[in-house]
Amino acid sequence: MDNGFDNSISGGADLRPDADERHMARAIDQAYIAEENGDVPIGCVIVYEGQVVAKAYNQREQLHDPTAHAEIIALTQAAEFIGNWRLHGCTIYVTLEPCPMCAGALVLARMDRLVYGCDDPKTGAVRSLYNIVQDERLNHRLEVTAGVLADKCTAQLQEFFKRRREEKRNSEFL
Numbered sequence: 001m002d003n004g005f006d007n008s009i010s011g012g013a014d015l016r017p018d019a020d021e022r023h024m025a026r027a028i029d030q031a032y033i034a035e036e037n038g039d040v041p042i043g044c045v046i047v048y049e050g051q052v053v054a055k056a057y058n059q060r061e062q063l064h065d066p067t068a069h070a071e072i073i074a075l076t077q078a079a080e081f082i083g084n085w086r087l088h089g090c091t092i093y094v095t096l097e098p099c100p101m102c103a104g105a106l107v108l109a110r111m112d113r114l115v116y117g118c119d120d121p122k123t124g125a126v127r128s129l130y131n132i133v134q135d136e137r138l139n140h141r142l143e144v145t146a147g148v149l150a151d152k153c154t155a156q157l158q159e160f161f162k163r164r165r166e167e168k169r170n171s172e173f174l
């Protein structure tokens with residue numbers, strides 16, 4: 001499969017693809033909650049030993065907090081569940097390529113693996129603008145699988161922004 005990814009970013013040849021899609025579908029469900037709250041629909045779950053130990057969605061607008069990205073909220077939940085800030089053995093599933101803040105936090109958390117849906121050409125810090133999670137100069141690197149349910153993740157975001165543009169246009173006529 002030539003998808004333009006380098007070898008360190010791959011789907012793997014084991015049974016993980018099915019599990020990856022299943023967990024990504026849960027992340028998409030979380031993203032819908034963000035959307036209902038007026039936030040950009042981005043969701044994630046963290047899985048430890050096959051069990052979901054954190055699920056979160058973007059709450060930037062809801063909490064008036066620039067750091068309230070889905071990944072940051074989920075990291076806190078997972079660390080609380082495990083009782084350790086080191087999230088060895090954990091995989092995070094997030095609908096959109098993480099930004100620099102979240103990518104940095106994943107490295108700090110010593111997370112094993114990152115699985116994400118669609119790329120973010122504007123702020124992506126896994127391969128679009130930077131690759132923070134696999135930078136040799138840092139003391140930890142994550143295994144990355146990109147593009148899981150990417151079409152669904154992209155469509156969810158596109159529909160949100162399209163609807164928002166229409167609402168803005170309609171409000172200008174009021």
Ligand SMILES: [Zn+2]
Pocket residue numbers: 069071098099100101102103
């Ligand atoms: Zn982020």
